[in-house]
Amino acid sequence: MTSNEHVDDRAPQAVETLEEIAQRVLWLSTSMIHHANRIRPNPSGLKVGGHQASCASMVSIMTSLWFEQLQPGDRVSVKPHASPVLHAINYLLGELDEKYLATLRSYGGLQSYPSRAKDPDTVDYSTGSVGIGATAPIWGAMSRRYVDAAFGGVDGDAQTATGFRGRQYSLVGDAELDEGAVWEAVIDPGIADLGEIVWIVDLNRQSLDRVVPNFAARRLEKMFDAAGWQVVTVSFGTLLDALFARPGGEALRERIVDMPNPEYQRLLRCTADELRTRLPGDGPGAERIRVLVADLDDAALTEAVRNLGGHDLAALRAAFARIDDTRPTVIIAYTVKGFGLPTQGHPQNHSSLLTVEEYAELADTLGTDPDAPWARFSDDSPAGRVCADTADRLRREPIHTVEPPVVPTDIGRTPKGTATTQAALGRVLLDLTRQAPDAARRVVTVSPDVSSTTNLGGWVNKVGVWSSSERHDWFGDDAETIMHWRESPTGQHMELGIAETNLVGLMGELGATWSRWGEPLFPIGVMYDPFVERALEPWSYGIYAGGQSILVGTPSGVTLAAEGGAHQSIKTPSIGLEQPGCVSWEPAFAIDVEWTLLAAIGRLGRPGGTSAYLRLSTRPVDQSSANVPADPAARERRRRQVVAGGYPLVRRDGAVVTIAAMGAMVTEALAAAERLEQIGLAADVLCVTSPGELYRALQARQGHLEAESWILDHLLPAERATPMVTVLDGHPHTLAFLATVNRVPSTSLGVSEFGQVGSLDEVYRHHHIDTDSIVRAALDVTGH
Known part of the structure; x- marks a missing residue:
């Protein structure tokens, strides 16, 4: 069965019932926002907000989708400003208690935008940051296919003839298409075969403050088509199509299609008499249009002008039926922002709220009671039966969650010689395949075309590259090819081209498979550290x-x-x-990379788990400087300290200064300590691996949060408190808080301006993080 065979060609009576449901969804979503702003007490006087017009724009589309199209295996990402529509539908389906309808945007209530983690009802994708929610189902589709290929599919979801389980829908506002990251995703060649992806664009031609004057829908169609997507456009509803078939109808169609967006929007605000004057225009078909509309009564004329396809349930049903499931599909649905509300079509209706009088007018129009706004349909009514049938159809079986495999904490190797922390990454992953193959099987790496330059080449050769289908490796027999690019559905490395935003979007969905489909994955994304900031927002989201x-x-x-x-x-x-939900580490030595990476993997794919960020370096470091203890108990003690945030690298009797260094700067810190020793000043050297964990420990000690603080007693015992110099290859404020642990004088060294090209010594000297600068800082802070 293909995924669109469930679409029933409903009788006209069913359409009337769906229209009744759509009107109730409109009322409920509008009422949630009205209650939050006009009825609920607001002692602070601060704006609560909400988007009644944006909700109204999506009501018909979401009613058609939920009450006719969706199957249990489908997932939907709802545009942020339409969250009340989602909650209204869930309420009618019995998934949301009535008490929540009055809690929109209140503490502990319904969130401003759909949230998987915080809303009480079913939300498939968290949205809220424009563009991120639109692309999330793409990465969800890839993640689901990965899980299917690796672990045999998801329980309870029937597989279609085209090989996927359930469609992945994105409900996208047309303004979201201004986001460049959206097009990075649309054109990525890796999604061309993902037929489960369906985008529905709410084309209301309005932005926050105005009607967009030159919104070119035809250009959008061509852009999606050029990317290999199926394009289905739903321009007009049945009323307008019927008019177009009458004498003069073709002239009317040309007139509407050709008129500027603002002119069309203005027609939506006109009376019937004004329409008879304005609609014909002054073109060659004006007289034929004038004759055509003269035969229409006032109600039919005003209704026909706003009869766009995105509000016509029959037109939407026909559009869904055209999805062929062999490639991504975009349905471009023409809509009116604020459809059905007194504010419909107004250029500034984005954040506007109905007045009390307008709300009462809407209640009268829809036949509802403003004093009892949360009424459901009676069980024995046609609409009530459709709601009950839909709830039964969409009921999902409970997810059976697989327990993540045990991840070792220590491979047991002690690196020797000279090595970089970057190179250690690839080695640890390869060691994991031998030491813990079950855990390694759930590792999936992602990179933006930098696999070889970030030392993932050996891992990629070992596990292969993921692709939705098997692809021939034409260089597999080339003896000079060192890195082999074997692509198949069983590969464990994904590459998306140079698009960091896509990379972290995919990471987020790969990292959510444990909660979506019960199969935990351990996603590891690798990119050049300067580009982390480019990817930060979608990763954080x-x-x-x-x-x-x-x-x-x-x-x-x-x-x-x-x-x-x-x-x-x-x-x-x-x-x-500073990133919530994340532990960061910047290891100095290869063994630190192993311990922190394994610890990070061990926190993935489970309730209460956390993400991690590792900052690695290409600087070769003498691994003997790590002084890894040979005694097993002492080694384990060191490992725990590394994971907890830092460890003492050098302790000297009578130390008068403490040098706390991180990552690549440990070499300079050790050299500075030797120099100070030569002039009679003993210095302790601390290797900081995670300033974030140390700061959490400090907050715990001060009673601000629940966490362990033992690491501070090991790293910075009060009896060894001395003036402090902190140094890192990054902004100096990162470690400045360490001096507050024992309230000692301090100097913080680091990088606080744009860099220079040059040798390592020259660049370090330029930023005052070289050995000489550390020595001078130690002398200054100790008064020598």
Whole structure:
């Protein structure tokens, strides 16, 4: 069975029933916002807000989708401003208690925008940041296919003849198509075969403040078509189509199609008499249009002008029936913003609220009671029966969640010689395939065309590249080809081209499979650290939505000296410290990479799990400087300290200064300590691996949150408190708080301006993070 065989060619009576349901959805969604702003007490006087017009624009589309089209295996991403429509539908289906309808945008109530984590009813995708929710179902489709291929599919969801389980719908506002990240996703060649993807564009031609004057729908159609998508346009409803078939109808059609968007919008605000004057225009077909509309009564004329396809249930049903499921589909549905409301079509209706009088007028029009706004349909009414049947049809079986496999905490290797933390990443992943194959099987790596330059080549050769279908490796027999690109549905590496936003969007969905379909994955995304900021918002939103993943930024900092200032990250260490739902680490040695990466993997794919960010470097470091203990108990103690945020690297009797260094700067810190020792000043050296974890420990000690604080006693015991110098290849404020643990004088060194190209010594000296600068800072802070 293909996924569109369930579409029933409903009789006209069914359409009338659906129209009744649509009107109730309009009323409920409007009433939620009205109650939040006009009825609920608001002692602060601050705006509550809501988007009644944006909701009204989507009511017909969502009614058609939920009450006729959706199947249990389908998932839907709802545009942010239409969240009350989603809650209204869930309420009619019995999935939401009435008490929540009066809680929109209140503490503990319905969220401003759909939220998987915070809303009490079914929400498939968290949305709210424009563009991110639109593309999420693309990555959801890829993640689901990955799970199907790797672990045998999802329980309870029937597979279609085209090979996928359930459609992935995006309900997209036309303004969202201004986001460049949307088009990065649309044109990605990896999604061309994903026929389960269906976008429905709410084409109301309005932005926040105005009617968009040159919104070119035909251009949109061509752009999607050029990307290989099926394009279905729903321009007009049955009333207008009937008029177009009458004498003079073709002239009317040309007139409406050709008129500027603002002119059409103005017609929506006109009386019937005004329409008879304005609608014909002054073109060659004006007289034929004038004759045509003269035969229409006032109600028929005003209704016909706003009879666009996105509000016509029969037209929408026909559009859904055209989906062929062999490639992504976009349905472009013409709509009127605010359809059915007194504010419909007004250029400033985006955030406007109905007045008390307008709300009463709407109640009168829809036959509802403003004093009892939350009425459902009676069980024995046609609409009530459709709601009950729909609820039964969409009922999902409980997800059986697989327990994530045990991840080892220590491979047991002690790196020797000289190595980089970046190179250690690939080695740990390969070691994991041998040490813990069950855990390694759930690792999926993602990168934006930097697999080889970030040392993932060996891993990619080992596990292969994921593709929705098997592809021939034409260089498989080339002896000079070191990195092999074997593509198949069983591969464990995904590459999306140079598009960091897409990468983290996919990471978020891969990291949510444990909660969506019961199969945990361990997604690890690798990108150049300077581009973490480009990807930060969608990654952060993915964490908010429940996606657990590991982001690896490498190479990093001004240590990437030869790349110049444009490719030298400065703010990323503090980003890792500040990102909610995430633990950040910046290892100094290869063994630290192993321990922190394994710890990060062990926190994925489970309730209460967390994401992680690792900042790695291409700087070769002498691994003997790590002084890894040989005794098993002491080694385990060191490992726990590394994961918890830091460890003492050098302890000297009579130390008068403490140097706390992170990542690539440990080499300079150790050299500075040796120099200070030569002039009679003993210095302790601390290796900080996670400023975020140390700050959490400090907050816990101060009683601000529930967390362990033992690491502070090991790393910064009060009896060894001395003046402090902190140094890192990043903004100095990241470690500045360490001095507050024991309230000691301090100097914080780091990078606070754009970098320079040059040798490592030159660049470090320029930013005052070289050995000489650390020594001078230690002398200054100790008064020597």
